[in-house]
Amino acid sequence: MERRGEESTRFFSREEAQSLVRQLQPRLSHWMQERYAFERKVGEWRKQRDALLQRKGEIAEDALFALEAALRVEKLALEGEVASLRRVGIQPCCLWYGAFDFAETTTRHFCWRWDETYIAYMHFASEGYAQRRPLER
Numbered sequence: 001m002e003r004r005g006e007e008s009t010r011f012f013s014r015e016e017a018q019s020l021v022r023q024l025q026p027r028l029s030h031w032m033q034e035r036y037a038f039e040r041k042v043g044e045w046r047k048q049r050d051a052l053l054q055r056k057g058e059i060a061e062d063a064l065f066a067l068e069a070a071l072r073v074e075k076l077a078l079e080g081e082v083a084s085l086r087r088v089g090i091q092p093c094c095l096w097y098g099a100f101d102f103a104e105t106t107t108r109h110f111c112w113r114w115d116e117t118y119i120a121y122m123h124f125a126s127e128g129y130a131q132r133r134p135l136e137r
Contacts, residue, residue, distance in 0.1 A: 009089070009103050010088070010089030011105065012102040012104060014119060014135070018119050020090070024085075025114070025117075031081050031114075034078065034081075035098070041071075041074065045070075049067055093128060097129055099129045099132075107124055108123075108124055111123050120135055
């Protein structure tokens with residue numbers, strides 16, 4: 001029985017996962033580029049924030065507020081993308097590398113990275129991206 005607020009796990013055959021990868025690859029490629037751009041923006045925003053914190057006054061506080069609001073909007077957009085992937089059963093494995101899991105069983109996951117053309121790796125559910133191993137062809 002599925003509890004309220006919990007997502008049920010969807011299981012994929014290798015063919016189903018690969019078909020979904022072909023459909024999603026352009027979107028995920030764009031999303032990963034957006035994520036990297038977001039990280040650069042965060043670095044720039046931190047520098048601007050530090051400069052604003054050194055200044056006193058209402059103008060600096062308004063600019064700081066606008067900067068934080070823009071950061072929140074960007075973050076919410078990225079979180080929305082992750083949520084949309086989860087709704088179709090794709091689990092982010094390691095967002096740093098852009099790796100996503102497709103559960104084959106409760107213990108075995110296909111693991112795909114956004115810049116790979118096909119699913120060639122797997123890992124067990126108790127493991128992560130660093131433990132992925134090649135699939136047999």
